[in-house]
Amino acid sequence: MQTKTALEIEHVTKIFPDGTKALEDITFSAACGEFILIAGSNGSGKSVLMSLIAGLDEATSGKIFCGNEKAGLVFQDADSQILGETPWEDVGFGAKNCGLKKDALNERVASSLAAVGLSEKMHCPARLMSGGEKRRLAVAGILAMDRSIIIFDEPFANLDWPGVRQVCSILSELKKKKKTVIVLTHEIEKILALADRFIVLDKGRIRFDGTPREGLELPLENWSIRNPLVNYSSAEDMLWL
Structure with a gap:
């Protein structure tokens, strides 16, 4: 094949x-x-x-x-990719452009954050996360946009x-x-x-x-x-x- x-x-x-x-x-x-x-x-x-x-x-x-x-991109400077106040808002920002309805959008955001191990921090201040967590957040955003x-x-x-x-x-x-x-x-x-x-x-x-x-x-x-x-x-x- x-x-x-x-x-x-x-x-x-x-x-x-x-x-x-x-x-x-x-x-x-x-x-x-x-x-x-x-x-x-x-x-x-x-x-x-x-x-x-x-x-x-x-x-x-x-x-x-x-x-x-x-293609989705995880920048060297993870802070430059953070657009939302919380991981939930940040991941949802990009996913909204996929044309998903509310329930589907919420499901996509939740599953993407879970995939990178950030479910417990979904409503925490994104800017206060560690460097590793910020890169994981960037990946979640890419997953939510189905890249x-x-x-x-x-x-x-x-x-x-x-x-x-x-x-x-x-x-x-x-x-x-x-x-x-x-x-x-x-x-x-x-x-x-x-x-x-x-x-x-x-x-x-x-x-x-x-x-x-x-x-x-x-x-x-x-x-x-x-x-x-x-x-x-x-x-x-x-x-x-």
Whole structure:
């Protein structure tokens, strides 16, 4: 049986008005339910690529095709995504745009908050939540809008140990639910065990696209990525739960 494609990126290049080339000839696809980890140092083009996939910006050339799928984005700064005073209000804000009637909307919001373990905090002040909880709230909002592709931009940034574990747990659950997940990070040791694909982005170009095991055999340090095999025996061990 042929696997359905969730995302296709063909020869995408992004050049800013000042002449800076952020991405050059990016081509790859994602199958439905695939978990892809895209690694790269600061300035590699990860956030630019994320914005293009999510439809927040347009490529200078090339094509990005999601078919009937829709991409949801979890920003590095989770506070920038909070629009409601409480988790219930925040998740409901986006879900209202789906055209749901009141009962269906309430059911969608409740189930989305339950899926990320925030039911008990649904009426608490959203701004006072921890960093890990705010990222879980962002995921709940995406689930409520029925997004099939979920993109995480540096999901572990500025999180303490409990926060990192919360995010890893959510990512693990999304994989079990067969969501198409794309994680852009340089902290690969925290989540590589979940990845089906490992892509290395450097200076706006794809340097590697293959399995995690194959990627760890490469001189990742040449692209300013620390090879975690210094502390781990295999890719399968790299999950902070």
